[in-house]
Amino acid sequence: MEKVYINSIGSISAQKTFDNNDFLEEITPYEDTVISAIEPNYKDFIPPAAARRMAKGIKMGVVASKIALEEAHLTDIDAIITGTGMGCVRDSEKFVTAILDNNEQFLTPTSFIQSTHNTVAGQIALGIGCKGYNFTYVHSSISFESALMDALMQLECREAENILVGGVDESGEHTNAIHKLIKHIKPEKVHSNKLLHSNTVGAVFGEGANFFVLSNNKQEFSYAQVLDVKTYNTLAKPELMAVLKAFLKENELSEADIDVLISGNNGDIDYDDYYLDLTNGPFKNTQQVYYKHLSGEFNTASAFGFWLGAKILKTQHTPSAITLNTFRANKIESILLYNQYRGKNHSFTLLRRC
Amino acid sequence: MSDLKQELKEKIITQLNLEDIAIEEIADNDPLFGDGLGLDSIDALELIVMLDKDYGIKLTDPKEGKKIFESIEVMAKYIAEHRTK
Numbered sequence: 322m323e324k325v326y327i328n329s330i331g332s333i334s335a336q337k338t339f340d341n342n343d344f345l346e347e348i349t350p351y352e353d354t355v356i357s358a359i360e361p362n363y364k365d366f367i368p369p370a371a372a373r374r375m376a377k378g379i380k381m382g383v384v385a386s387k388i389a390l391e392e393a394h395l396t397d398i399d400a401i402i403t404g405t406g407m408g409c410v411r412d413s414e415k416f417v418t419a420i421l422d423n424n425e426q427f428l429t430p431t432s433f434i435q436s437t438h439n440t441v442a443g444q445i446a447l448g449i450g451c452k453g454y455n456f457t458y459v460h461s462s463i464s465f466e467s468a469l470m471d472a473l474m475q476l477e478c479r480e481a482e483n484i485l486v487g488g489v490d491e492s493g494e495h496t497n498a499i500h501k502l503i504k505h506i507k508p509e510k511v512h513s514n515k516l517l518h519s520n521t522v523g524a525v526f527g528e529g530a531n532f533f534v535l536s537n538n539k540q541e542f543s544y545a546q547v548l549d550v551k552t553y554n555t556l557a558k559p560e561l562m563a564v565l566k567a568f569l570k571e572n573e574l575s576e577a578d579i580d581v582l583i584s585g586n587n588g589d590i591d592y593d594d595y596y597l598d599l600t601n602g603p604f605k606n607t608q609q610v611y612y613k614h615l616s617g618e619f620n621t622a623s624a625f626g627f628w629l630g631a632k633i634l635k636t637q638h639t640p641s642a643i644t645l646n647t648f649r650a651n652k653i654e655s656i657l658l659y660n661q662y663r664g665k666n667h668s669f670t671l672l673r674r675c
Numbered sequence: 676m677s678d679l680k681q682e683l684k685e686k687i688i689t690q691l692n693l694e695d696i697a698i699e700e701i702a703d704n705d706p707l708f709g710d711g712l713g714l715d716s717i718d719a720l721e722l723i724v725m726l727d728k729d730y731g732i733k734l735t736d737p738k739e740g741k742k743i744f745e746s747i748e749v750m751a752k753y754i755a756e757h758r759t760k
Contacts, residue, residue: 370713373692427728429690430720 322477323537326675327544327631331388331487333358333381334529334616334625341392344632345640348615352512355497355526356617367448374431375444376411378491381530382441383448386485390449392542393534399481400454401442402472403489404464406620408438408457410493418495441489441530454481462662463552464488465531465624466670470550476537487532488621497526505663507588516588516614524587527617531624533631539675544631545656548572548671556667561598565659568669576603580650581633583626585660587613592664599659600645608653609645623660623668630656630672679751687747690725691718703748711746719744731759 332338336349339361349359358381363372366384375383382403390398407413415432434440439457446455454475458467465488472484500506507523516525535547549572556564569575582604586596600609610633616625633639637653658670684698687707691714705711708719719740726732726743732754734740743753 369695373694374717423728427724429724430717434717 323479325473325476325547326536326539327533328536328540329389329392329534330628330631331385331532332628333385335527336615344636345642348642350513352510354506354510358528374435376409376435378409378489379441379444382489383444385530385532386445386487389532389534395483397449398451398483398485400484401445401451402456402468402486403442404458404468404621405438405489406461406464407490409436409440410496411491412436414493414495462620462666463668465621466550466552466668472535476535483534483536486535488624489530490528490619490621492528513614517586519588520590522589522591524589524618527619529616529625531628543675545634546673546675548673550670553667572671579607579655579657580653581608581656583630583656583658584609584611586611587618595661608648608650610639610643611645612643626658630658634672634674676751680747683747683751690721704746706746707744730754732757
C-alpha cells in the first residue's frame with residue numbers, strides 16, 4: 322500500500338489562517354456564543370461574475386481549495402472530496418424562508434441551485450475544470466473524516482495520485498437560532514480563553530473551510546504523512562479506551578508513542594468527559610493541544626484540528642494559544658487527533674512526521 | 676417612467692447580487708444580457724419571478740423574456756403597459 326502525504330493546506334477559519342506563512346502568530350480572541358470566519362479578500366481569488374451567486378460557505382471552500390492547490394503547485398487534481406455537516410445552509414434557509422414568506426409562490430432558482438450540499442465540490446471542479454471523481458460526504462461531525470477515509474483508500478491503492486480533500490461548513494442565522502433554543506449553543510457568551518472552564522452545556526459555534534492536497538507522492542514541501550483514520554457513529558464511554566488501544570495497535574503504536582494529542586474539547590460540560598478520559602488518562606503525561614476555542618464548534622471543525630496537526634508536524638512548533646497542559650515534546654513525530662460531538666460520531670486520526 | 680427605471684436598476688443590482696455595479700453604471704439602453712451587464716439564463720429566471728411578484732406580470736412564453744429584458748428602457752416600458760400591481 323502506498324503512503325499518503327499532506328502536500329498542501331488551505332484554511333479559512335475564525336483565526337487569520339488563510340496565509341500559509343503564518344501559524345497562529347496573531348490570535349483573534351472572542352467573547353460570544355457564535356463566532357465567524359475571518360474572510361480573505363475573495364476578489365483576489367474568485368472573479369466577481371462567478372462570486373456573485375456564491376454564499377459564504379462556497380466562497381470559503383473555493384478559496385481554501387485554491388490556496389491548497391497553489392501551494393501544491395497543481396492546477397488540476399484527480400479527485401475532489403469534501404465533507405460538510407450542513408452544506409450550504411444559508412441558501413437553504415433563504416430558499417425555505419422564501420417558500421414560507423411567499424406562500425409557495427415566486428420561487429427564484431439561485432438559492433435553490435446553490436443550497437445543495439455538494440455545491441462547494443461542484444464549484445471547485447467548475448473553477449479548475451476538473452472532470453474527475455467528485456464526492457461530498459454529509460455525515461454530521463465525521464463528514465471530514467469520511468472524505469479523508471475515501472481519499473486515503475484511493476491513494477493507498479494508487480487509484481489516484483493527488484486528491485483535494487476538505488471540510489466546509491458555514492454558519493446560518495436561523496439554524497443557529499434553533500441550536501440556541503435547544504441549548505446546543507451555550508446560553509452565555511464565553512471568552513475564548515475560558516471555554517473549557519465555562520461549566521455550562523452547549524458549545525460556542527463557528528464556521529470554516531479547511532482543504533488539503535493529499536498525495537502518494539512525497540514532496541520536499543509535504544507537511545505530514547496520514548497514517549490512519551477511523552470513525553464510530555456510536556461509542557459508549559466505557560468502550561473508548563479499548564477502541565483507542567485497538568486503533569493504535571492496528572498502526573503498531575501504543576499511547577506512549579504519541580507525542581501530541583489534539584483534543585476536540587468544546588467546553589460542553591455534558592460531553593467533554595470523553596476528552597477528559599483521554600487527557601487525564603493514558604495521555605496525562607503527553608503534550609496536549611486543543612483548538613475549538615479558536616475555531617468554534619461545527620460539523621467539520623475537526624478539519625481545523627487536522628490543519629493544526631499538519632502545521633505542528635511541519636514546523637515542530639506548538640503555538641502557546643493551543644496548549645492544554647504543560648508538557649512539551651522534544652521532537653514531534655506522531656500526532657493523534659480525537660474528536661466527537663455530543664457523545665456521537667467519534668474519530669481518531671493519526672499523523673506522522675515525514 | 677424614470678422612477679420605474681431607477682427602481683428596476685436597484686432591484687436588478689440587489690436581486691442578482693451585482694454588488695460591484697453602481698446604479699449610475701447601468702445606462703437605460705445597455706443590453707442586460709451578453710455584452711452589456713452580462714446576465715445569464717439563471718438571471719432571466721430571476722427576472723421572470725420578479726415581474727410576477729412585484730408587478731403582477733406573468734410571462735407564459737419564456738421566449739417573450741428575450742425581447743422584454745433587452746434593456747432597462749424596454750423592460751420599464753413593458754412593465755408600465757402591463758403591470759397589475
